[in-house]
Amino acid sequence: MRTFLLIISFLFHLSGSAQSEHQKISTDTSLNLNSRMVSKAKTIRKLEIPHTNFSELVIVHTGFSLLYNETHEQASWVAYQLTKEETTKRFERTDKFLPDPKVSTETANNADYASSGYDRGHLAPAADMGWSEITVTESFYYSNMSPQEPSFNRGIWKKTEELVRNWAIENNSLYVVTGPVLTDSLKTIGENKVSVPNYYYKVILDYSEPSVKGIGFIMANAASKENPSYFAVSIDSVETITGIDFYPSLPDDQEIIIEKTLCIDCWSWSFQKKEGVAKEEPITTTKTASKKQVDRAIAVQCSGKTKAKKRCKHMTKSANGKCSQHGGD
Numbered sequence: 285m286r287t288f289l290l291i292i293s294f295l296f297h298l299s300g301s302a303q304s305e306h307q308k309i310s311t312d313t314s315l316n317l318n319s320r321m322v323s324k325a326k327t328i329r330k331l332e333i334p335h336t337n338f339s340e341l342v343i344v345h346t347g348f349s350l351l352y353n354e355t356h357e358q359a360s361w362v363a364y365q366l367t368k369e370e371t372t373k374r375f376e377r378t379d380k381f382l383p384d385p386k387v388s389t390e391t392a393n394n395a396d397y398a399s400s401g402y403d404r405g406h407l408a409p410a411a412d413m414g415w416s417e418i419t420v421t422e423s424f425y426y427s428n429m430s431p432q433e434p435s436f437n438r439g440i441w442k443k444t445e446e447l448v449r450n451w452a453i454e455n456n457s458l459y460v461v462t463g464p465v466l467t468d469s470l471k472t473i474g475e476n477k478v479s480v481p482n483y484y485y486k487v488i489l490d491y492s493e494p495s496v497k498g499i500g501f502i503m504a505n506a507a508s509k510e511n512p513s514y515f516a517v518s519i520d521s522v523e524t525i526t527g528i529d530f531y532p533s534l535p536d537d538q539e540i541i542i543e544k545t546l547c548i549d550c551w552s553w554s555f556q557k558k559e560g561v562a563k564e565e566p567i568t569t570t571k572t573a574s575k576k577q578v579d580r581a582i583a584v585q586c587s588g589k590t591k592a593k594k595r596c597k598h599m600t601k602s603a604n605g606k607c608s609q610h611g612g613d
Contacts, residue, residue, distance in 0.1 A: 332363040332459035335529035347419030356479035361463035362407040373414035384427035391426040396474025405432030435507035459489040498542040519543040
């Protein structure tokens with residue numbers, strides 16, 4: 285946590301002290317973009333796609349697009365539009381992890397994550413992709429996975445994903461970009477040397493009248509008892525630490541205002557389940573889940589290691605992903 289706070293302090297310093305920025309504008313409910321400016325949203329295609337270089341190939345799936353980073357064997361970013369209608373789950377998650385057929389250099393695989401102690405953490409959540417059978421399948425491509433600490437993936441990361449779905453319902457549509465913070469000398473797992481990020485980010489854009497707004501998050505790949513609002517930063521701050529230019533298709537005057545602004549009070553932070561929000565239970569695509577499937581959705585395999593350095597086979601419902609023998613709650 286100390287390391288995380290140091291990085292956040294560094295970001296705040298670079299962005300002209302985001303903390304004081306929050307104090308100045310936290311009671312605002314709009315970024316004062318007039319209707320003429322906002323109407324341009326109708327003509328902006330693929331608004332969620334970050335800036336890419338000529339040599340970079342964006343992979344486009346039905347539910348999301350991504351930029352694959354072969355060095356780190358995961359996506360640098362995953363981007364998609366999430367509408368209110370798409371938060372209603374019509375298809376269950378399959379938990380069938382697959383190589384991405386569109387990545388010509390091949391992706392990570394089951395063996396890379398096996399016995400590693402890390403979860404195969406979704407960048408574009410399966411629950412955001414439950415609106416069609418093909419998008420659910422795509423969400424389990426290894427190009428959409430990144431090694432996450434179990435307590436992070438099932439804790440603060442999941443909370444933030446649920447919050448974003450609530451926001452999609454409240455605001456009708458959002459443009460979401462998610463990814464790992466990829467740097468040199470990261471720990472790796474598996475034969476393919478999949479990098480284990482120390483931090484993850486999300487940026488969200490609400491580009492609809494009357495309250496256009498944006499927000500970013502930087503989160504350590506570790507357990508946290510804090511709420512998502514604790515990790516909120518401006519989009520400019522996320523750009524500083526990742527080197528990625530988000531929402532480059534916005535008109536320049538809008539991009540400057542939206543990305544420099546951190547308005548906590550512009551967003552609701554309630555975790556109350558809203559009508560239409562997709563559920564996260566990892567059950568199969570059968571219409572009616574059996575008791576065994578439901579039990580499996582609640583209990584997960586312990587992420588601890590045995591004396592033989594193999595992954596513990598005990599099942600646990602602990603929030604930190606470990607059984608009682610390995611320090612579970």
